[in-house]
Amino acid sequence: MTIISRDYFxxxxxxxxxxxxxxxxxxxxxNGNTVTAGIITETEAYLGSVDRASHAYGNRxxxxxxxxxxxGGIAYVYLCYGIHHLFNIVTNTENIPHAILIRGIFxxxxxxxxxxxxxxxxxxxxxxxxxxxxxxxxxxxxDATSLEGGTIxxxxxxxxxDPKLVxxxxxxxxxxxxxxxxxxxxxxxxxxxxxxxxxx
DNA sequence: CATTTGATGTTCT
DNA sequence: GAACATCAAATGC
Numbered sequence: 243m244t245i246i247s248r249d250y251f252x253x254x255x256x257x258x259x260x261x262x263x264x265x266x267x268x269x270x271x272x273n274g275n276t277v278t279a280g281i282i283t284e285t286e287a288y289l290g291s292v293d294r295a296s297h298a299y300g301n302r303x304x305x306x307x308x309x310x311x312x313x314g315g316i317a318y319v320y321l322c323y324g325i326h327h328l329f330n331i332v333t334n335t336e337n338i339p340h341a342i343l344i345r346g347i348f349x350x351x352x353x354x355x356x357x358x359x360x361x362x363x364x365x366x367x368x369x370x371x372x373x374x375x376x377x378x379x380x381x382x383x384x385d386a387t388s389l390e391g392g393t394i395x396x397x398x399x400x401x402x403x404d405p406k407l408v409x410x411x412x413x414x415x416x417x418x419x420x421x422x423x424x425x426x427x428x429x430x431x432x433x434x435x436x437x438x439x440x441x442x
Numbered sequence: 443c444a445t446t447t448g449a450t451g452t453t454c455t
Numbered sequence: 456g457a458a459c460a461t462c463a464a465a466t467g468c
Contacts, residue, residue, distance in 0.1 A: 286460075288460075296460090297453095297460080304453075304454075305453085306452080306454095320452085321451060321452060321453095322451095322459065322461060323449085323450070323451085323459060323461050323462085324449075324450030324451035324452070324459090324461095325449065325461070325462075326460095326461050328461085343460060345460090370461070370462070372461050373461090373462080382452095413460075414460070414461095415459090415460050415461075416460060418458085418459085418460095419460095
């Protein structure tokens with residue numbers, strides 16, 4: 243098990259990272275409590291200045307987007323539709339506002355706590371960016387949090403994903419982005435059943 | 443089944 | 456005041 247360090251996120255290849263993060267583990271520990279974690283099954287890349295779907299299109303700097311201009315390896319969390327907290331990982335170097343939205347996880351650790359947080363039976367696969375943040379306890383207060391501080395982090399547990407199982411599709415809910423809406427910058431693990439827990 | 447709608451708050455015009 | 460990187464429940468076939 244290796245915690246993914248800032249060096250990983252600072253590299254200048256956000257599309258490669260969006261694909262590489264499939265199969266990595268997203269983990270949280272809130273208030274020193276139990277760890278909750280899941281395997282990342284779905285990501286989307288947002289390439290800042292040149293990407294009409296990105297909040298930071300044209301290097302647009304606001305109170306909200308400012309986080310994306312910071313150096314990679316931190317969280318970008320914002321509220322969507324007034325209800326859902328969406329979790330992104332800031333990538334690339336300072337002043338290059340790239341980010342990767344996490345859209346789905348396969349719950350692995352801290353299942354009971356996740357179930358309490360979502361107030362219903364925990365599904366085998368948490369698909370949807372607003373649902374996994376609720377289960378992991380990620381909120382806008384975690385915006386700009388370092389991914390090396392022990393609250394939110396990513397792990398490589400040497401889970402191997404067959405590259406053929408990672409599908410590439412256009413991103414979801416970005417119709418407003420014109421031609422950029424059809425860019426194949428969403429990465430999804432096709433056969434989630436291959437992760438299914440097996441009873442000992 | 444497919445499609446619509448209501449909930450809800452922050453940002454930006 | 457409109458738009459928004461959504462979701463679940465309700466409605467219409």
